[in-house]
Amino acid sequence: MASNSRERILRSAAKLFSTQGYHATGLNQVISEGGAPKGSLYFHFPGGKEELAAQAIALSGSELDTEFAQVLHDAPTPGEGIARVLGLLGTRLAESGFTKGCPVATTALDAASTSEPIRQACNDAFFDWQHTLTEHLTAHGRPDADTLSTVVLAAVEGALLLARTRRDLAPLTAVAAHLRTTLDG
Amino acid sequence: MASNSRERILRSAAKLFSTQGYHATGLNQVISEGGAPKGSLYFHFPGGKEELAAQAIALSGSELDTEFAQVLHDAPTPGEGIARVLGLLGTRLAESGFTKGCPVATTALDAASTSEPIRQACNDAFFDWQHTLTEHLTAHGRPDADTLSTVVLAAVEGALLLARTRRDLAPLTAVAAHLRTTLDG
Numbered sequence: 001m002a003s004n005s006r007e008r009i010l011r012s013a014a015k016l017f018s019t020q021g022y023h024a025t026g027l028n029q030v031i032s033e034g035g036a037p038k039g040s041l042y043f044h045f046p047g048g049k050e051e052l053a054a055q056a057i058a059l060s061g062s063e064l065d066t067e068f069a070q071v072l073h074d075a076p077t078p079g080e081g082i083a084r085v086l087g088l089l090g091t092r093l094a095e096s097g098f099t100k101g102c103p104v105a106t107t108a109l110d111a112a113s114t115s116e117p118i119r120q121a122c123n124d125a126f127f128d129w130q131h132t133l134t135e136h137l138t139a140h141g142r143p144d145a146d147t148l149s150t151v152v153l154a155a156v157e158g159a160l161l162l163a164r165t166r167r168d169l170a171p172l173t174a175v176a177a178h179l180r181t182t183l184d185g
Numbered sequence: 186m187a188s189n190s191r192e193r194i195l196r197s198a199a200k201l202f203s204t205q206g207y208h209a210t211g212l213n214q215v216i217s218e219g220g221a222p223k224g225s226l227y228f229h230f231p232g233g234k235e236e237l238a239a240q241a242i243a244l245s246g247s248e249l250d251t252e253f254a255q256v257l258h259d260a261p262t263p264g265e266g267i268a269r270v271l272g273l274l275g276t277r278l279a280e281s282g283f284t285k286g287c288p289v290a291t292t293a294l295d296a297a298s299t300s301e302p303i304r305q306a307c308n309d310a311f312f313d314w315q316h317t318l319t320e321h322l323t324a325h326g327r328p329d330a331d332t333l334s335t336v337v338l339a340a341v342e343g344a345l346l347l348a349r350t351r352r353d354l355a356p357l358t359a360v361a362a363h364l365r366t367t368l369d370g
Contacts, residue, residue, distance in 0.1 A: 021295035023208035099298045106294040108350045110206035113284045122350050150347070150359040157346050158339030165293045165307050174335040182367075 006044040008034040014056040018103035019096075022053055022111035022118065047117075053107060054121040060103035061125025065132055072136045079184030081136065082152060083176040086159065090172040093163060101164040102157055129153060137183075152179055191229040193219040198241040203288035204281075207238055207296035207303065232302075238292060239306040245288035246310025250317055257321045264369030266321065267337060268361040271344065275357040278348060286349040287342055314338060322368075337364055 012034030016025040027049055031038050045052045068085055075081030092100050104125045112119035130149045137145035155175045162171035197219030201210040212234055216223050230237045253270055260266030277285050289310045297304035315334045322330035340360045347356035 019298065021206060021208060023206060024295060024299075101294070105346055108346060109286070109291040110209060110295045112350050113204065114209075119350060119352075126347055126350060147359045147362065150344075150356050151340065151363040154343030154347055154356055154360050155336065155340045156343065158341065158343030159335075161290055161293060161342050161346070162311055162335070162339055165297050165304060165311060167304075171335050171339055174332045175339050177332065178336040178367075182363075 005036040005040045008036045009041055009044060009052070010056055010059055012036070013052050014060045014103065017053055017056050017107050018060055018101075019099045019106070021106040021109075022049075022115075025049075025053075027052075050115055050117055053111065053115075054117045057104055057107055057118065057121040057125055061121070061128055064103060065125075065128045068129060069132050069136075072132070077184045078137055078140050078142075079180035079182070082156070082179045082183060086156060086172045086176040086179075089156070089160060090163065090169045093160065093172075094169060098164050098167045101160040105157060105161065126153065142183075148183075152183075155179060190221040190225040193221045194226055194229060194237070195241055195244055197221070198237050199245045199288065202238055202241050202292050203245055203286075204284045204291070206291040206294070207234075207300075210234075210238075212237075235300055235302055238296065238300075239302045242289055242292055242303065242306040242310055246306070246313055249288060250310075250313045253314060254317050254321075257317070262369045263322055263325050263327075264365035264367070267341070267364045267368060271341060271357045271361040271364075274341070274345060275348065275354045278345065278357075279354060283349050283352045286345040290342060290346065311338065327368075333368070337368075340364060 009030060013025070013030045016030055016033065027041060030052070031041055041052070042048065045055070067088070071084050071088065072078070072081040075084055089101075104122050107118060108122035108126075112122050130153050133149035133152055134145045137148055142148055155178070159171040159175040163169055194215060198210070198215045201215055201218065212226060215237070216226055226237070227233065230240070252273070256269050256273060257263070257266035260269055274286075289307050292303060293307035293311075297307050315338050318334035318337055319330045322333055327333055340363070344356040344360040348354055
């Protein structure tokens with residue numbers, strides 16, 4: 001079976017798990033939206049839905065991490081960098097009709113308590129994002145980079161949750177302004 | 186049918202929706218854990234699972250709002266008040282084996298995009314908590330109370346998500362320290 005059927009399944013799964021969570025996502029939906037042959041799912045993911053979810057979370061996490069690192073790198077200050085990350089996430093959320101928030105949070109909340117492989121994948125994604133932030137803040141001379149990056153990640157995640165529920169970008173704007181002041185003084 | 190069968194169903198639903206979300210929660214589980222007669226669910230909640238979820242979210246939201254208001258009122262400063270709220274949420278999370286985080290967030294992420302009554306109930310709960318915070322900050326003379334309460338709620342929600350996924354209270358501690366400095370100077 002072509003390796004692009006694996007890729008198609010994984011991308012379809014990443015999209016579905018991120019918007020509707022683990023339990024609402026059926027394997028038939030993953031296959032039909034991914035346009036992959038039915039038999040290929042268990043061929044590529046012998047651990048079934050749980051393995052697929054863990055790998056989909058890992059893919060989403062790593063792609064967003066690369067994007068974050070680039071945006072932070074291109075910004076003149078850390079506060080401006082975070083504000084640009086929030087701007088990007090806000091555009092994506094609004095353009096999707098407020099369905100595309102954090103690609104990890106929905107599955108983290110609805111499945112991480114009952115599946116250790118999924119919890120680990122979600123935790124790894126959060127860890128990578130926080131690590132990217134910590135390195136960036138350290139490079140900008142913040143001695144409290146580790147604590148600060150926890151606060152930044154928490155505020156960004158919470159703002160996405162509130163904005164998605166409210167169908168309004170105001171929480172992202174409020175958090176961007178606060179973090180700009182906190183990080184750039 | 187006794188009105189306490191309604192209460193039992195609602196409490197069982199509130200617990201299940203808050204820990205595992207909307208889609209993982211079946212009505213049979215709500216009934217069996219609530220110890221209510223099977224026929225009583227549609228008698229009390231003719232709108233079925235969707236109505237039950239909206240009312241369970243409303244109950245959880247309003248109980249937590251009352252608790253927040255009391256803790257904030259009893260604290261000497263707003264920063265100390267928020268730190269105590271985070272302490273309380275952290276104790277509850279750890280004592281539940283990291284399953285009881287925010288009682289609204291899981292359902293907000295896994296069902297609010299597809300059900301307007303559920304989205305509204307989640308949004309109302311977030312609004313009430315933020316309103317309680319805004320009033321408290323205004324009473325303490327903060328002219329930026331509305332923006333600040335958005336930031337506080339986002340940071341608390343994000344910290345609960347990270348702590349639950351990490352199975353570690355460190356994100357709550359980091360956010361409490363940051364908000365104490367932000368609010369009390």
